[in-house]
Amino acid sequence: MEQNQQFFHAHHSPMGALASFTVGEFGEHGGMGLELGAPFAGNVFVGYQDGEGVVNAFPFYKGANDQSERYVQKDDTSSLTERLFDDIQRDYAWASDTFAAPGISFKVLSPFFEVPDPSLAEHKKLKQASCPAVYVELSFNNASDKDWTGFFALQGDELRWNKLLDGDANGMVGVTCRDSIGIATQTPGARAFSHFSVQSALSKMGNNDCFMLGPTAGVMIDVKAGETVTLRLALGFYLGGNVTFNRAMQYYYTQHFTGLTDVLAYGLEHFDSYAAIAEASDKQLRASKLNSHQQFLLAHATRSYYGSTQWLFDGTEPVWVVNEGEYLMMNTLDLTVDMLFFEMQQNPWTVKNTLEQFLKQYSFYDEIFDPAKPEQNYKGGISFTHDMGVSNNWSPKGHSSYEVAGLDRVCFSHMTYEQLTNWVLCCGVYISKTNDQDFAIEQRGTLIDCLQSLLNRDHPDAELRDGIMSFESARTEQGGEITTYDSLDHSLGQARGNIYLAGKSWAAYLAIAKVLQDLGESEQAEIALAAAKRCADKLSNSFDTQLGYIPAVLDGHSTSAIIPAIEAIVYPYEMGLLEAVSEQGPYGEYIKVLKTHLKYILNDEHCLYPDGAWKLSSTADNSWVSKIYLNQYVARKVLNIDLANSVEADAAHQRWQTLGASKHACCDQFSSGKPIGSLYYPRCVTNILWLNE
Structure with a gap:
């Protein structure tokens, strides 16, 4: 894809959930939205803090400057330098969307397949098709001699976050907002956070890694010098109860999932099968x-x-x-x-x-x-x-x-x-x-x-x-x-x-x-x-x-x-x-x-x-x-x-x-x-x- 056509928004959506993780345009709002007719008015932060303390990120947030490097004063006494990745490559396939930059690959999977006829299909097929989630695979390749910290986070003025509770998380680490959107992983070593910003979380302002006043939340993971680490995430959506008016109806996925945590756990458990479906679609279109x-x-x-x-x-x-x-x-x-x-x-x-x-x-x-x-x-x-x-x-x-x-x-x-x-x-x-x-x-x-x-x-x-x-x-x-x-x-x-x-x-x-x-x-x-x-x-x-x-x-x-x-x-x-x-x-x-x-x-x-x-x-x-x-x-x-x-x-x-x-x-x-x-x-x-x- 030509360089000047690399940056554009795209839907990444489950089937039948009227939901979208919209991302891809340079310096514009995006994120996880439910029942919207436009991209969510938030920001997506994906990248890593390198061994020099520089926060390197893709430009998927409002205010990102072209090939920028800027000094940012934080709310406390710390300061960080931010830099946007340059030389970003995008591979836009039928069911996967991959952004690659030095030291990082950010792949979004939105698998699609036959929605089975509910009058004929067995329960497990209907559950698989109705799961309201999309999937992210982040790979960090730290070829330097200093440790990095990788991150994936969402931010929005109206968003406030909770950590997944250990007793209910089925081994997952992640964050949720109002039980309607959430991010989760089972990758060892990952940790959830919420804060004012990615930078304030990285600079360890105070000792609270889940500061609920902050509108920014996500998952971080350490990447040791010389190591490659892959972080797998499920991005889940859920609206329970009646969602339509005049004729009351629920989302079909509520017949198979009890709530957002159930969606996230199922999505991560079946990550490999959804990834294989996406890969098969990609191959079909390329062929x-x-x-x-x-x-x-x-x-x-x-x-x-x-x-x-x-x-x-x-x-x-x-x-x-x-x-x-x-x-x-x-x-x-x-x-x-x-x-x-x-x-x-x-x-x-x-x-x-x-x-x-x-x-x-x-x-x-x-x-x-x-x-x-x-x-x-x-x-x-x-x-x-x-x-x-x-x-x-x-x-x-x-x-x-x-x-x-x-x-x-x-x-x-x-x-x-x-x-x-x-x-x-x-x-x-x-x-x-x-x-x-x-x-x-x-x-x-x-x-x-x-x-x-x-x-x-x-x-x-x-x-x-x-x-x-x-x-x-x-x-x-x-x-x-x-x-x-x-x-x-x-x-x-x-x-x-x-x-x-x-x-x-x-x-x-x-x-x-x-x-x-x-x-x-x-x-x-x-x-x-x-x-x-x-x-x-x-x-x-x-x-x-x-x-x-x-x-x-x-x-x-x-x-x-x-x-x-x-x-x-x-x-x-x-x-x-x-x-x-x-x-x-x-x-x-x-x-x-x-x-x-x-x-x-x-x-x-x-x-x-x-x-x-x-x-x-x-x-x-x-x-x-x-x-x-x-x-x-x-x-x-x-x-x-x-x-x-x-x-x-x-x-x-x-x-x-x-x-x-x-x-x-x-x-x-x-x-x-x-x-x-x-x-x-x-x-x-x-x-x-x-x-x-």
């Missing part, structure tokens, strides 16, 4: 055909996904939640449809779980209206809310935390049509990939309702349908609906007449047809296929020969060019409907037009930045990298467009994360390489699809 930039982007996205996950228990059933990064909205459906591919690879039961939650709690039947004649309502049909709540507060049944009535195609408008397609597409991909026939049979009636709802939103009069959305949900109160591109201009932001959303309509019709045909509902399947053909024909016939592409909005005025016109092809492709995405298939003309469309706009006159990075819309300097990754996959794997194979683009997108968004872990929304929203975000795992190329 892939992805270039180094793509490997980085996949590793970065994976960490951020898990940092947003919550595995909950409602007293009877498990509940899977992915929070929307900095916004902390719960199970945002237009993210669910993009994270679908990652979850289908890792743990498909979570997709089914989310679909069932939406159907039981966050579905509704509405009316619709023609924007040209808003005074009359017509029967709409079933759809789904944008999300399920925010910041652990479940929304009322049938409502989201986001959508507001009375707005016309701007942020916070309703997303009724898109969420309808999203639920259908998730359902179709899940059933196709798992062959879960019981679930398919259960959803027979719902899918028929979804089909009718899509048709009605095209036009209530069957004779006037052209395949795409023309009617708005009455939930907007005579406003207008938007898409997941909520803060973008009309080219992608508005729903009605949008070719991105029309593509998802086409894919949704195909998904419904496939599932219903397999269930023997031939008549309904034929209706869905006819609708898919109308949609494909409408889009094909909308190709503008003068522009050289299909305009983004089919309103007779738009001249915007958008890459996501091709996006929805991914769903039938992943469902195995290869004929549907073939130039020789029943929608061959549509596929040919999409290829022509993308080839024409994939340049710096339309949808590329000068450095090769992708720009989703020609008329808006605002892009979501999760969608870029998804469209790159479609362009390369499904449409076989050589122009989409660009190492320069991959390198540019890496710079967006390591330079532009270095303070915010993985981010999704960028303007000219600068993050403008969707910080600390989970959706970027669309790039898991690259492993299939």
